[in-house]
Amino acid sequence: MAAVIPGDEVPNYEKYGPGIDSDRALVAGILQEQKNALLLNNNFKHYIPAKKDHVIGIVTQKGVDRLRVSLQNFTAPVYLDSLAFENATRRNRPNLQKGDVVYAQVISAERDTEAEIVCKDLQTGKSAGFGQLKEGNILNVSVGFARHLLFKGHPVLEELGAIYAYELAIGVNGRIWVKGSDIKATLLISQRILDENRIFRPSTYA
Template sequence: MATETFVLPGDTIDTEILPSHPTLPLKLGPGLRHIPPNTITSTVAGQLCTDKRKNAVWVEFNGSRYNPMVGDLVIATVQKGDRDYHFCSLSDYTQNASLPQLSFEGATKKTKPQLNTGALVYARVTLANKHMEPELECVSSSTGKSDGLGPLTGGMLFSISLAMARRLMHPKPVEQCNLVLLDAIGEGGVPFEIAVGRNGKVWVDSKNIKTTLAIGKAIQDTDTKSLTVEDQKKLAKKIVKDS
């Protein structure tokens, strides 16, 4: 269960409201900066959210520019490649990221995925530094498994706000994010897959183009029109009926 407090840029975060896990290190998310040795300040205005279970803290805000952070899951678009790397776009006004050719489960020089310009990949940020281009991976460095990362084939890509991306990636509990759209569509018997990137991208795939478009547009409408829970349920029923 997360708790929320409103903060302004430059506010020092009281250590008493920070989560304290016996084994996990404290994870700072978007909107926060660590000033050694022990000071944490906010860089934006928004809701300070803490998750004791994950020992994480972040500021919930609707910024327009994505700033990569280590550990972020993103949907990247391949722009070009060479023998060793793919170079991928994350979002407008964000520096392109590099993705090693062999950073895929089971990849070798002979079996690495062939990704053309425009191909989509679901990846994790492994390096984020304002002085260097971001680096990505599509495989866990500790297990060698993809863990759901890798090329995204078929489906369609939709742009959403950074705040909506965070809501989609933390959909539980419903009471906190008021997001029931996807659960309602699934409960209606419509099969679909999604991948959500913290860079404001969501990939949707379903049984046909019409349904895929409907789900993607419904996510965007929920985002831009701030649909209530009841409005989302009505929209989900329409998608189920038309599918």
């Protein structure tokens, strides 16, 4: 399908993936159709936050009521309210520290303002898989490769699943968290994914 830049109109679909808000593209990329959804893929290294994106962040600063979180090196941090977790209250909230890793969803990404993320589903209040990611290994990959893994899958994931038992979280900001049954498995899985990232081209798997 067509290439788009921020502000371009996109076709009408039942569902839109990250990078598309209503009928317009928020970031540059190639439009791709999957069933009744319209996705926006690119192979950029730089990530620009967009509403609804699933991201992996690293806590860089802890405040009284909010945390500052890095979604990518050398880019502006986003903020995470300390109550933006399932069942969190002022007396009972996650005790996150600098360096901790979270899987979150972007809920606000306006121009010239700090983007905001949450670690729960806003409609249900449940974690829905979001929250702190403990142990494991963080991989830095291209934004396009991360988006492709999250929305369309990849043969390498099936290949690894047939050999190892592992947990995986994918952020469209170009970060992947992987945790195998032990350190050796985690490192082998990580290396296999990084190898695929190096040869990934969006057109190959469109």
